[in-house]
Amino acid sequence: MTVLTGVDDARLFDGVDLHTLASRVQTPLYAYSSSVIRQRTTALQDAFAGLDLRICYAVKANSNLAILQLVAQQGVGADIVSVGELHRSLRAGIPAERIVFSGVGKTAEEIRAALSAGIWRFNVESADELLLLQEVAREEGVCARAAVRVNPDVDAQTHAKISTGKAENKFGVSIDEARTWFVRASRMSHVQLDGLHAHIGSQILNLEPFRHALRRVEDFRQELEAAGHPIHSVDIGGGLGVRYRAGHDRPIAIEDYAALVRETFAAFKGTLVVEPGRWLVAEAGVLVTRVIRVKPGADREFLIVDAAMNDLLRPALYDAWHDIVPLRPRRESACYDVVGPVCETGDTFARGRDMPRCEAGDLLMIGGTGAYGASMASTYNSRPLAAEVLLDDGRYAVVRRRQTLAEMMLGEQLPQDWHEA
Numbered sequence: 001m002t003v004l005t006g007v008d009d010a011r012l013f014d015g016v017d018l019h020t021l022a023s024r025v026q027t028p029l030y031a032y033s034s035s036v037i038r039q040r041t042t043a044l045q046d047a048f049a050g051l052d053l054r055i056c057y058a059v060k061a062n063s064n065l066a067i068l069q070l071v072a073q074q075g076v077g078a079d080i081v082s083v084g085e086l087h088r089s090l091r092a093g094i095p096a097e098r099i100v101f102s103g104v105g106k107t108a109e110e111i112r113a114a115l116s117a118g119i120w121r122f123n124v125e126s127a128d129e130l131l132l133l134q135e136v137a138r139e140e141g142v143c144a145r146a147a148v149r150v151n152p153d154v155d156a157q158t159h160a161k162i163s164t165g166k167a168e169n170k171f172g173v174s175i176d177e178a179r180t181w182f183v184r185a186s187r188m189s190h191v192q193l194d195g196l197h198a199h200i201g202s203q204i205l206n207l208e209p210f211r212h213a214l215r216r217v218e219d220f221r222q223e224l225e226a227a228g229h230p231i232h233s234v235d236i237g238g239g240l241g242v243r244y245r246a247g248h249d250r251p252i253a254i255e256d257y258a259a260l261v262r263e264t265f266a267a268f269k270g271t272l273v274v275e276p277g278r279w280l281v282a283e284a285g286v287l288v289t290r291v292i293r294v295k296p297g298a299d300r301e302f303l304i305v306d307a308a309m310n311d312l313l314r315p316a317l318y319d320a321w322h323d324i325v326p327l328r329p330r331r332e333s334a335c336y337d338v339v340g341p342v343c344e345t346g347d348t349f350a351r352g353r354d355m356p357r358c359e360a361g362d363l364l365m366i367g368g369t370g371a372y373g374a375s376m377a378s379t380y381n382s383r384p385l386a387a388e389v390l391l392d393d394g395r396y397a398v399v400r401r402r403q404t405l406a407e408m409m410l411g412e413q414l415p416q417d418w419h420e421a
């Protein structure tokens, strides 16, 4: 499969001239390619053709309504982790029966909202949550479909902050504990526990952790079925890594991943679920930013741009690499620290990066930012949220207009009514 990375042609992205776009919408702006997202979705569907498989897009990766609508149009469902993501998904047209609900901290209110929306199933992460699910479902007079999220105790070989499948992580329960749930759940009147779920981490570039984790899940499934507990769905989570650094990162080929899933679950007759976030949208997005000024430093020059860690947190939080490409590259090269205007040293997109020489006013594109970019943005330093634009074969539509200063302060008020407590 050929994959558009978005940084192949530094000017045109999904047929849209980014210079023109930046002059119309201003910077910083996120631009997302519909074509890349459709291409990724189709590639995933093709790789699993013939299997009973549901794709539930991990909404957290990019929760813009336009992106959710785009995946919904492809028949993709949603993996949600909050009532906010539930509302977004429903509003974007994702049918409730294609929604799974994951997360360690579901509250009674969130469970109630998801039950009344009629979501497909809950990925349950603790015994306490299982009891709460039974309780709320009983009050609502419905039966909740549930899967247990098992923690397979596998090292995903990724950044520690995005590893979720080791025993010491907060996610899921051990297989030993999960075994006891099935005995108990057969006596539960309002919970139908008939699924397994595992998600071991994110930005995984090596197939082996998946092989170990999925093997454990399938062995457990067979054991449960042999003990008389039918399993109707196995959710294998997300986690597929992408290429952030051209010529360096080597993502797993989707065909290899699909072959592993087919082989591991050859004996399983139920529904498989996969929850990709990053793989579907990361390489479909770029953050377009303008150079404010070039400032001399002690070791090297600082390229100060108008995007900052509040717009794109990944480099500050995970030391993540993102390719940075000038839209009109000059011939001479230079070595820069690419930094934003926020008052923190961590507000650095790249350190000691060799790249074409830049000047104030130049436009740069920061690649691989379609996932966990805008969705992790904040207004830190009172910087309004950036604009988001959807591109489609030469056309564009603003799908989130730049936040105004008034919108940024919406909901805040000076103290007027003081209450005794």
Ligand code: LLP
Pocket (backbone or CB within 6 Å): 058, 061, 079, 102, 103, 162, 199, 201, 202, 203, 237, 238, 239, 240, 275, 276, 277, 278, 279, 314, 318, 371, 372, 376
């Ligand atoms: N399913 C569950 C239960 C998850 O917790 C996640 C991601 C996914 C699916 C989707 O994983 P993906 O396919 O996107 O790897 N902010 C971090 C990533 C956090 C991922 C959290 N969970 C980053 O920017 O790298």
